[in-house]
Every structure is written in structure tokens, then in C-alpha cells.
Amino acid sequence: MQTEIRHRPAFANIRVQLERGDSLIAESDAMASMSSTVAMRARWAGGFFNALIRRVFGQESMFVNEFSTDSEGEVILTQPFPGDMECIELNGNTVFLQPGAFVACEPGVKLTAGWAGFGSYIGKEGLFRLKASGTGKLWFGAYGGIFTREITGELVVDTGHLVAYEPTLKIHMGMAGGIFSSFFGGEGLVSKIRGEGRVYLQSRSMGGLAAWTNAHLH
């Protein structure tokens, strides 16, 4: 299997060349186009219970699609918003993805829905998050560009900019400054990410776009 992320960073999409015996799991509705030799099959997203949690709390589909072929062929996978994508290789380690970030993974990657905690919920980062573990490549995407930070201690992140993080990190809700600057400085609530590990952030947020658009509607 050969993969390539194209048209970065504005309109990242993945071109996958599948050979016989390869298979790939992708988010529901991620397929933009594919060869007719590629077969697509819907599966539960990590078992029924996980799929249900994903649907109810993560506002995501209960299903993912599995792509495979008897000969060879290509699949183009995309995400609904313009932005960049990242590919990481899991080797027994785990990474948490925010709702909407997951794009695709190799079959060795296990996807489960996990409790993110009330801190995450109040900070508007969602009550659940997707836990990706196992071995294999994992692709996730963002609205805007993706940048990483290695945290040792604490990092303050504005709401809606979190994409993925390592399990050694915990999310707490907090205020950017004092009461005054938190509510009048436009930053409001922020997430305080504590621990040691890597965090993936997106350079824009859908909430930011919506706020800007709302201000211009008549």
C-alpha cells in the first residue's frame, strides 16, 4: 500500500494505492473517488458499544468504511473542511483524537470511544474523544494548518483548536487570564493541557469562522 497526502496545507487529501491483500479503514463519507476495482464495506466503528458512544456523544457516524481490492486500485480520501492532514505511525502507543479529526487508519489500529472528562466538556472540547491504539498508520485532519507542541508542564489552548494529544496529557478547563480579560479579551474559556507529551493543534477553528460569519449576517 502506498499513500500520499496531496495539496497540503489548504486542501489536504490522501491518495491511497491499494494492492491485493491491503485494506484501509476510513471515516464515513471520507471517500471522494476510487477505482472501480476497489470494494467498500461499512463496519461498526470499533464494535457496537463504541459505535453507539461515537454517535450519541461524539456526533459522529456509527460506521466506518473498509476499503480493499482483489487486484489493485486507488482511493482518494478527504475531510469536510479545508485544511491540513497529518499521518502518524502507531507502534503500540495511543493517541486521542478530537471529534471530527479522524480520517483513516490501517486495520491494525484500534478505534474506541473514550471518556474525556468534565474538564474537556466544560472547555467545549467534548465529553468523549476517539482513542486510537495498536499498530499502523493513522491519518487525522484539521480545519486550517496543523502544528505540534511538546508539552512539559502546561500549555494553554483556546477552545476549538485542539486536534489530537497523547494520553500522558490531561485537559483541564480554565480561564485565559482574570475574569475581566477572560470575558472581554475575546478568549473566554481555554483548555489547560497538563502533563508531558505531544499535542496537535489547528491554526483555525470552526467556531471562529462561525463567530465571524454570524457577525456579518443581516
Next chain:
Amino acid sequence: MRTEILCRPAASVARITLDEGESITCEVGAMIAMSTSLGVETASRKRGGGGGVLKGLKRMFAGESFFLNHFTAKTNNQSLIIGPSLLGDIVSHKLTGGNLVVQGSSWLASGSDVEIDATWQGFGKAIFSGETMFWVKCSGTGDVLLSSFGAIYEVQVDGAYTVDTGHIVAFEDTLGFSIGKSAGSWLGSFLGGEGLVCKFKGRGKLYCQSHNPPSFGKLLGPLLKAR
């Protein structure tokens, strides 16, 4: 006429250089900047050709404007910069005889020897393809400029190829498509979230867009205030 695409793929524009007497037909509102020795003419028909009101009306159904703008160079080396209003890519397709069928809103401009007309693809495709009801059919010889939301990629189809609804930009009419289920079964197609897809058959060039405006709209819509 020389065409150069700049700022790909996020915010593409096309720079077109025209020599004396050469002209190009553009979508209304596409002009961003132009040299001073270019004549502009707005009409509902092809420059010097037939069509008129009826073709203008048909184009409106295809998601384009009733009017077209014709730019003609009065002296050599006149340049014109055009672009679509949304973020996205532009590609140039060279027509040498055959026909190119373009998704309604993706037609941006074409050379003066290219005939443009709206075409009806049938009820099934109009309703289920996720594209506009009418398509723009380009024939003749010359360049056709296509725009999209997202990056445009080219697929050389030989046999069969599947495109998700809402991702078609244009295709040569040596290709035809039908609406079908995306997975092996109807249940799987809808559970997997892909639903219906466009299944192309034949041999020819196909242009797809990497992103789908309605999917983005579905995410942004619920965040907006009701009017």
C-alpha cells in the same frame, strides 16, 4: 492566448495574456484585474455567434449567470486576471475537438472558439448526483478554465471509476456516468455514509474536486445564527 495559473491550490487565479484581436469569454464577476487596452462586452450569447436569450436562460439553470463577459485585446500583450469567489483551485483544459461536460458552477472561462451550452443529464442525475440540474457543455477548440472548492485532480479513466456525489468538476464526454450504490449492498452504502455515487464508464479525462462544499456547509450551518 497564454494561460498561467497562480496561487494554487488554495486561492488560485488565472492570468490570461491576449494578443491583438484575441478574446476570451468569462463568467460574470470573475475579473479581478486587467490591462487598459482590453475591450469588455457583456452579452447573453457567444461573441459574434448565435444563442441569445434562450442560451442565457439555459445557462441560468446550469447555475451560471444569464450574461457572459467577453474580453478582447485591442493591442498585443494584454493581460487579464480572473478568479472564482470561493477559495479553491483552477485548472486549464485544452479542447481539441471533443466535448467537455462541466458541473454547473465550475465553468470559469473559455476561449472564443469554444461553444458553451447548457445540457440536461436526465432526472436521475439531476436529483441524485449532488451537482446542479444542468451541466455546461463545452465544444470546439481552445482552453476551458475550470474552478472548484478544494484542489482539482485529474483522473485518466480507462474502464470504470467511482466518484462520490458532489466531487465532479468536469469530464470528457467519451465518458458517461450512472448513479449507483457505493458499497456492495444498499444497506452498506447508506450505513457507510457514502450513499449514492457516480459510476463513470468509458475512456477519457475526468476532473474531480478534493473537497465538497455541501459537506463543509453541513458542519458550518448549525453553528450559524438563524436569520
